[in-house]
Amino acid sequence: MSQERYLIQGDFISTPTPQEVAIHENAYMSVEGGMIQSIDKKKPDIGSDVQLIDHGGQLVIPGFSDIHLHAPQYVTRGLGYDKELLPWLNDYTFPEESRFKDHAYTDLVFNDVVEDLWAAGTLHSVIFSSLHTDASITLMEKYAKAGLSAYVGKVNMDRNSVEELSETTEASMRETERFLEAAKDYADRDVLPILTPRFSPSCTNELMRWLGDKVLELDLPIQSHVNENLGEVAWVKELFPESKHYLATYDDYDLLPQSRAIMAHSIHNTASEMEMFKDKDVLIAHCPDSNSNLASGIMPAGEMLDKGIRVGLGSDIGGGNRLFIGYAIESAMKASRLLWALSEHEHRVITFAEAFHMATAGGGSFFGKTGLFMPGYFFDALVIDDRRFTKYRPLSVFERLQKFVFCGDDRNIVTRYRKGQVLPKPEWN
Ligand SMILES: [Zn+2]
Numbered sequence: 001m002s003q004e005r006y007l008i009q010g011d012f013i014s015t016p017t018p019q020e021v022a023i024h025e026n027a028y029m030s031v032e033g034g035m036i037q038s039i040d041k042k043k044p045d046i047g048s049d050v051q052l053i054d055h056g057g058q059l060v061i062p063g064f065s066d067i068h069l070h071a072p073q074y075v076t077r078g079l080g081y082d083k084e085l086l087p088w089l090n091d092y093t094f095p096e097e098s099r100f101k102d103h104a105y106t107d108l109v110f111n112d113v114v115e116d117l118w119a120a121g122t123l124h125s126v127i128f129s130s131l132h133t134d135a136s137i138t139l140m141e142k143y144a145k146a147g148l149s150a151y152v153g154k155v156n157m158d159r160n161s162v163e164e165l166s167e168t169t170e171a172s173m174r175e176t177e178r179f180l181e182a183a184k185d186y187a188d189r190d191v192l193p194i195l196t197p198r199f200s201p202s203c204t205n206e207l208m209r210w211l212g213d214k215v216l217e218l219d220l221p222i223q224s225h226v227n228e229n230l231g232e233v234a235w236v237k238e239l240f241p242e243s244k245h246y247l248a249t250y251d252d253y254d255l256l257p258q259s260r261a262i263m264a265h266s267i268h269n270t271a272s273e274m275e276m277f278k279d280k281d282v283l284i285a286h287c288p289d290s291n292s293n294l295a296s297g298i299m300p301a302g303e304m305l306d307k308g309i310r311v312g313l314g315s316d317i318g319g320g321n322r323l324f325i326g327y328a329i330e331s332a333m334k335a336s337r338l339l340w341a342l343s344e345h346e347h348r349v350i351t352f353a354e355a356f357h358m359a360t361a362g363g364g365s366f367f368g369k370t371g372l373f374m375p376g377y378f379f380d381a382l383v384i385d386d387r388r389f390t391k392y393r394p395l396s397v398f399e400r401l402q403k404f405v406f407c408g409d410d411r412n413i414v415t416r417y418r419k420g421q422v423l424p425k426p427e428w429n
Contacts, residue, residue, distance in 0.1 A: 004051070005031065005032040005033075005037075005050055006050060006052070006053055007030055007046055007050060007053065008028070008029045008031060008060070009026070009029075009052065009053070009054050009055060009056045010027070010055035010056060010059070011027075011057070011058065011059050012025075012029060012061075012373050013059065013373075013398065014360065014361070014371075014374075015353050015357040016372045016374060018351075018354040018362070019351075020353070021353050022374075024039045027039055028042070029060075029373070030046075031379045033420070034378055034419035035375075035376065035377065036375050036376065036377050036378070036379050037375055038375055039373060039375075055383050057387075058383050058384060058385055059386055059397070059401065060373075060381050060382070060383055061382050061384060062360040062364065062370070063122070063382055064120070064121050064122045064123065064124075064363075064382070065123070065312055065360065065362075065363030065366070065370075065371060066126070066127075066328075066363070067262055067314050067366060068126060068223070068314025069125065069128070069317040069320070070093075070128040070316070070317055071109070071128065071129050071139055072097045072100050072109065072130045073096065073097070073318030073319075074116075075109055076093060076318045077317050077318030078318070078321045081293040084229060084295055084296075085229040085296060085319075088294060088319075094162040097130040097155075098130075098164035100129070100130040101135070103138070106135040106138050110138055110139050110142050111142065113139075113142075113317075114139075114143060114426060115425070116323050118146050118148060118416065118423065119425075120323050120324040121416060122148070122325055123148055123149060123423075124149045124364060124367050124370065124371075124380075125148070125150045126151045126223055127150055127152055127153065128155055129155065130154075130165075131156065131157055131165065131167055131172070133154055136152060137182045140182075140183060140185075140191045140193075142428075143186070143189075143191045144189040144191045145428070146426040147189075147421070148418065148423070149191065149367060150190075150191050150192070151192050151366070152183075152191065152192070152193060152194065154175065154193075154196060155196050156172045156197045156198065156202070156207060157172070157197075157202035158171075158202070158203060159203065161202065169204055169210075172207055173210050176195070176211075180193055180214075180220075192221075193220065194222060194262075195211050195214060195215060195221070195255075198225070200239065201235055205240075205253075208249075208250075208253040208255065211253065212254035213254070215260075219257070221260040221261065222255050222261050222262070224261075224264070225264045226246050226250070226273075227266050228264070229267075229296045230297075233246055233268055236249060240252075244272065247277070248276070250263075256276070256280045256282060258280055262282070262283045262312075263277070263282050263283075263285065264284075264285040264314055265287060265290075265299065267296055267297040267298065267299045268297060277309045278307055278309050283312055284304055284310065285313070285363075286311050286313055286314065287314040287320055287328070288313075288331035288332045289315065289316065289321060289331045290314070290320040292331065293321065298335045298336070298338065298339040299335070300347050301335075301336050301354070301358075302347060302350050303347065305350070311358050312366070313332060313355075313358045313362070315327075315328055324410050325359045326404070326405045326406075329352075329356055329358070329405050330406055332358065333350060336348075336349050336350040336355075337349050356401065356405065378418075378419050379419070379420040380418050381416075381417045382413050382415070382416055383415040383416075384404050384408070389403040
């Protein structure tokens with residue numbers, strides 16, 4: 001079907017920029033080879049061989065991108081939220097992740113993760129596996145089977161873990177090579193590897209240098225965490241006295257490749273770090289649910305956008321508890337409103353359009369031409385049946401989108417398209 005041309009009728013809405021909402025109500029979108037060709041108010045003159053797909057009266061929105069989550073933590077999400085980051089990692093996260101050396105267990109959990117991402121309309125993800133190479137390959141295989149696009153990372157951590165979850169520096173390098181080799185099998189299905197130093201405290205200088213050399217040699221993207229929690233920031237200062245700040249611990253080892261790095265959280269930033277985000281075109285993974293759950297703080301999202309820094313959203317499973325990225329949109333807005341109130345208006349609130357942009361075009365920018373509706377972009381979309389929200393009073397298309405995000409969930413998503421093809425529910429046999 002992806003090479004075919006077809007016409008879709010529906011109410012289309014997307015945000016080409018954080019400030020811009022593009023609405024095409026009761027319009028016709030022409031799709032060919034999985035790509036959007038045109039969006040017209042009037043039905044174009046088409047040949048009788050071109051199929052018309054009728055989503056009339058339904059909302060059609062870009063597919064979601066979740067640019068920060070941890071697959072193994074699907075099991076422990078929701079647990080231990082009366083702790084802060086560092087004790088939470090040691091008490092819940094690390095012991096659970098050690099279980100992913102077991103293939104049957106990995107299979108059981110990762111089937112659910114990928115199936116639930118499909119259900120939630122998350123067509124693109126940037127995800128941490130565990131440090132186990134086989135588990136990481138299994139995760140890639142699940143994404144490929146489901147037809148979802150992802151960057152998957154085998155975690156690197158050769159220090160400061162618990163006994164049952166650790167690797168030597170040498171094993172971390174060797175296993176990363178093995179992972180990168182195996183990952184080649186999935187590239188044609190848009191499932192790609194991403195280097196994943198867990199965070200600076202987890203990696204020795206030697207391992208950081210080696211990973212940076214891989215970035216330079218193979219032009220690989222990277223994902224990691226920065227400035228999540230004040231205790232963590234102080235710890236990084238002790239571990240890397242030669243670096244000028246936390247973000248520089250990555251840059252000093254060539255781990256901030258231009259436009260190819262994702263940094264999760266980014267809450268407690270210095271002015272110099274804000275400059276570095278901008279200079280290196282780092283994509284920020286804003287994870288408001290996780291940041292509340294672990295009492296980490298509130299990321300100044302408005303300031304990031306005003307500086308022209310790219311921002312996407314992460315569910316951060318299991319620091320975050322909910323996979324549907326609509327919840328992250330809601331939480332990003334709530335967090336920004338609290339920050340505005342508590343800072344006596346020193347920080348600005350973000351708009352709904354800005355938060356929705358983060359969940360679609362913002363995060364999608366890491367994947368290329370996706371996340372908005374314009375000619376030349378892939379038709380990656382969700383069809384929403386929102387009749388239950390419009391039966392009491394008429395709503396504009398923009399209001400319907402807000403209703404879906406704030407009052408709906410994945411049960412309202414009736415069809416998912418990636419690269420122009422309908423994605424059926426994944427089957428695992
Ligand atoms: Zn994380």
